[in-house]
Amino acid sequence: xxxxxxxxxxxxxxxxxxxxxxxxxxxxxxxxxxxxxxxxxxxxxxxxxxxxxxxxxxxxxxxxxxxxxxxxxxxxxxxxxxxxxxxxxxxxxxxxxxxxxxxxxxxxxxxxxxxxxxxxxxxxxxxxxxxxxxxxxxxxxxxxxxxxxxxxxxxxxxxxxxxxxxxxxxxxxxxxxxxxxxxxxxxxxxxxxxxxx
Numbered sequence: 513x514x515x516x517x518x519x520x521x522x523x524x525x526x527x528x529x530x531x532x533x534x535x536x537x538x539x540x541x542x543x544x545x546x547x548x549x550x551x552x553x554x555x556x557x558x559x560x561x562x563x564x565x566x567x568x569x570x571x572x573x574x575x576x577x578x579x580x581x582x583x584x585x586x587x588x589x590x591x592x593x594x595x596x597x598x599x600x601x602x603x604x605x606x607x608x609x610x611x612x613x614x615x616x617x618x619x620x621x622x623x624x625x626x627x628x629x630x631x632x633x634x635x636x637x638x639x640x641x642x643x644x645x646x647x648x649x650x651x652x653x654x655x656x657x658x659x660x661x662x663x664x665x666x667x668x669x670x671x672x673x674x675x676x677x678x679x680x681x682x683x684x685x686x687x688x689x690x691x692x693x694x695x696x697x698x699x700x701x702x703x704x705x706x707x708x709x
Contacts, residue, residue: 605694
């Protein structure tokens, strides 16, 4: 039997669903809220994207791809960890306060108030955040190994600190902080970063 063509724009649906999850979190975004906001039936949502969890996974993968692009741009152009992290944080100040989408970071905000029934979602989001932290640690450790940073620099503590700054910036953006406000946080945060020798 030939499938009927979709009567909606999948890209538009994904963008709207992303905004809902980003603004309200995973658990607070019900299937009913999704279908009402998207203007589609539950059966159409399930037929096209699977259940709510599968839709969220599709959105996460798209968001991660874009987020990795932002990180790669900052890290690939930098001569050392200090420049890479400063460039990345500055890029996030623009992303987190961009008025074209909800403020902050989807991966950070979607996990707020996850119910026990959504433990797999919470674990998935935590895994993404931990992988990002490990990327920061690895970049700092590479400078230590190359002799650009002193051997006594604690890469794990420093990478964890930067990850905490990123999470704090996301929360501040949700509370109304502007790019300029977030840049002030970056300037203070970078004072804790050792510079290359």
